[in-house]
Amino acid sequence: MIRVNKTIKFLLFFLVSGLAFSQVTLASGPKQDRAFFQEFVKAEFSQNLYSSNSICFLRTLAYSFQEINLAPAAALEVPGKNLSFLEVYIESIGEESPGNSQNPSGLWSRFIETYRTSGLKVKILLVILIYLIFSLLSLFTIIIVNRTLKTRKRRQAKKMKEIYQEELTNFLFGEEGHPYEFTGIKFNANREIFLNELLSLHNNLYGEAANRLRDFYFNLGLYKTSLAKVQARRWDLKAKGFKELSQMDVKDANQQIAKYANSKNKVLRMEAHVALVKISEDDPLFFLDDLNYELSEWEQVNILNTLNYHHIFIDSFERWLDSSNDSVVIFAAKMTGYYKHTQEAPKLATLLTHHNPKVRHHAIKALGQLEIPENIDDLKKAFQNEIPDKDHQQDELLVLMMEKNRKAALEAFYPLATHKELDFLEEIMLHETVFSILLIAAKIMVSTGEKGKEALEKIYRKADPELRKIIENVKQNEEE
Template sequence: MFWLISHIAIPQSQVLFGFVPKESLKVFDWIQSIIERLEAVVNYIFERLPYNALNRLIIYLIILFFVALMVLLPSIAFLKVYISYRDRKYAHLYKKYSNDVIQYLMNALEDKDMEELKNRKSRFHRRVMVDVLMAIDKAENKEVSDKIRKLYKDIKLDADSRRKVQKRAWYKRIRGIRELSHMREKSENQRILDFLNNKNEVLRIESQIGLIKLLPFVPFAFLDSQEKPFTVWEQINVFDLIRKKRIEIPEFHLWLDHWNDSVVMFCLDMIRILKQKEATPKVLELVNHDNDRVKGKVIKTLVELENIDAVALLKEMYLLEELPNKLNILKSIGQLRLEGEIGFLKKELKNPEFKIRMECCKSIALLGAWGEKRLREIELEADETLKKIINHVLDPRL
C-alpha cells in the first residue's frame, strides 16, 4: 500500500506546460516524505515482530483506521461550518423575502424587486421564498391567500413544486405535495392519488393529508382508492387534520361497505367520535362481519350512539362470539345502564370465565345505588371467587 502511494509520480511534461503549479510540487514532496517515514516505521515494526499474517493484518488495520480518522475529522468540521453557513444564509434570506412579500401584499413592492424575485434561479433562494409564502399564508384571510397564490404562480414556484412531486426521492415528493396542497394547486392530483398505495408510509400519510386540502368538497375521496392497510398512525394524522382545519365532514357510513377492513374500522371510529347517529342502520348491518376486530368496533360504535334497540341483537350474537366481543357486549350493556338487562347479567355471573364475571359485576355496578344493592344481595349466595370480584368492584377506593 505504501509502495503504491509513494511511487505515484507527476509527469514532468505536466509541470513544464503549467498543468501543475510548482507550489503544488512542494506539497506532494511533503506528503511523499510523510508516507516514506510511515513506511519506515511499519517496516521497523515488522522486522522486530515474528512473521505472522495476523500481526501484519492488525498493523494495516490500525493504519487504515488512522487514515480514516484523519479524513473524517476535517470532513466533519467542514460539514459543521457549512451547515452553520447555510443556516445563517437561510435566516438572512427569510427576513429579506418576508419583507418583500409584505411589501407586495401592501402593493408597495417596487418593479425592480419584483423582477429580482422572478429571475431568481437558485434552488436555495426559491425554496426560502416558498417557505416564506407558506408561513405568511397561515392567516385565514381570503384576500391575502389569493395574493400569495398569485405571487406563487407569477414567480413560477408552482413549476418547482411539480418537479419535486415527480422526483424519485420520497422526501422531495413530500415537500412538493405540501407546497402544492398549501397553495391549492391541483395539477398533480392524479399523481398524488397514485402515492396512496406507495410502500412508504410517510409518503402515503402526506398524500392523504394533501388530498384532503386539495379536494375540499370531497376531502375523503382518497378512501375510495385506499388499497394498503389504513394504519393507526395514518388515521391519527387524518383525524388531527379534521380537528384543526375547517373541513367539511362527510357521512362516514358511505364507506362502511369498503372491502378494506382498516378503512371500515376508521369510518366506525369517526361515526362514534362525531356522533353520526344517522349512520346507525348501516352500522347494524355490520354486526355479523367476518372480521372480529370490525365486530368489536361495531359494538363500541352502537353503544356510543346510545342505540338501545341494538342490545337485543347484541344479546343474540353473544353466545356465538369469542371472548373479546363477549366482553364488549357486556360492557355495552353496562354503559347504556339498562336495568331491564339485570337478569341477563346475573345469568352470566355463573360463567366460569373470570373476565366475564368481572365485566358483569362492573356493568351491574354502573346502574348506580340500585345496582350496588343488587350486587350485595348476590354476594350473599356467591362463591368465594365471585365475592372477591364483587368486593373489588364495590371498593370505594377504585
C-alpha cells in the same frame, strides 16, 4: 437533508476508496521478495552449523521473522540452530534484502517494505491500520468542515428568514398594487427558505390574507418548485411537494399525486393520501376504494386531522364498511362513530360478527358512540359472541382481544341500559371471570335504579369474596 445524503454518499465513497488505496499501495511492489528470502534461508540452512541452546528464544524470533520478514518458521525449527546464526541472519536480511538494496528512506518507504515482506496476519493488520488512519483523518475533516458549513448556513438561513418574514408581512399588510421585490429569491437556497416562510405564514392565516399569499405563490411561479419536487427521485422530496401543493390547494396536481396512492413507500403513500383529502373536492377519500395496503393508525390520525382542519365533510362512510381491506373498515367504523353517522348503524351492526376481532372492536365502540337504544340487542349479542370457546382458549392474545371486546360492548351498553337488561347483567355477574368486566357490569346494574341495586344485593349474598369486594366498592361509590 440533501446535504446529509450527499455527505453519507461522499463518506462511503471516500472510505471505500481509502480501503482500495491502502490495499493497492501496500500490495504493489517487486514480487521477487518472497522467492529471494526463501532462497536465502535455504542457503543459510544448508550449512547446518547450528545447535539448540535457546529453543524458546529461537522460536519467538522465528515467529517474529515469520510475521515481519517472511522467513519460513519451519526452516528455523531444525535442531542445531543457535543464537549466533540468528543474529547473522538478521544482519544478512538487513544488508541483502532487495528492499534495502533499493535504499528505502523515510517512514512510508520502510512501512511499504515491511508490508511487502510480511506474513498474511501482519498484512491484514497493516491494511486495517492504514485504512483506519485514512478514515480517522477524513472523519475528522468532515466533522470540522460540516460543523463550520452548518454554522454558516444556519446563520445565513436565520438572517434570510427574518428578512423574508418582514418582507412578506409588508407585502400582506402594505399598500396593494405596490411592486414587491424579495431579497435574493433567485438563488435556490433562498427560494426554499422563502417558500417555507410563505407556507408557514399561509398556514396561520385565513380569508383574504391567505388568498393573497396563495395568489402570490402562483404569480411567483413557486408552484413550479413544488411540482418539481413531486418529480424528484427522492421520496422525501416528493412528499414535501405533496404537502406544499395540497396546502396551496393546487387541484391540478391531483392526478400526479394520485399515482402515489398505492406506493410501496408507506410514508409517501400516506403523504399522498393526506394531500388528496385536501385537494380532491368531489370525493376526498376516493383512494380508500382501491387501497392495496394497510391504513396505519398514524395515517388515520393524519386523515382525520386534515378532515377536521379543513372542515371537509364526508356524507357517509358506509361504502368502506364492507371493504375487503380490514384497516379501511376499521377507519370507516371509527369515523362513523366519531361523526355520529347514525344512519350507518345497521351496517355497523353487521360488522359485529366480522372475522377480524379488531374490526369487531371498533364496530362495537362506534355503536357505543352512536348511542342508539335500538342497538342494545346487537351489543348484547356482540358480548355473547366475544366469549371464547374451547378452540380460542389456546390463543392467549385472541382471548385478550375478546376480553377487550366484551369490555367495550359493556361500555357501549352502559348509557343505554335500563332495568330490562338486568337478567343479562346478572348472567354476566355470575359467570364472567374478568375483573374489569365484572366491575362495569356491577356499575351498570346500579345505574339502572332500585331494581338493579336489589338484584346486585342478591348476587352479593351468593358471591365469593372477590366479587363481594367489587360490589361493595360499586355500592360505596354510588353512595358517595
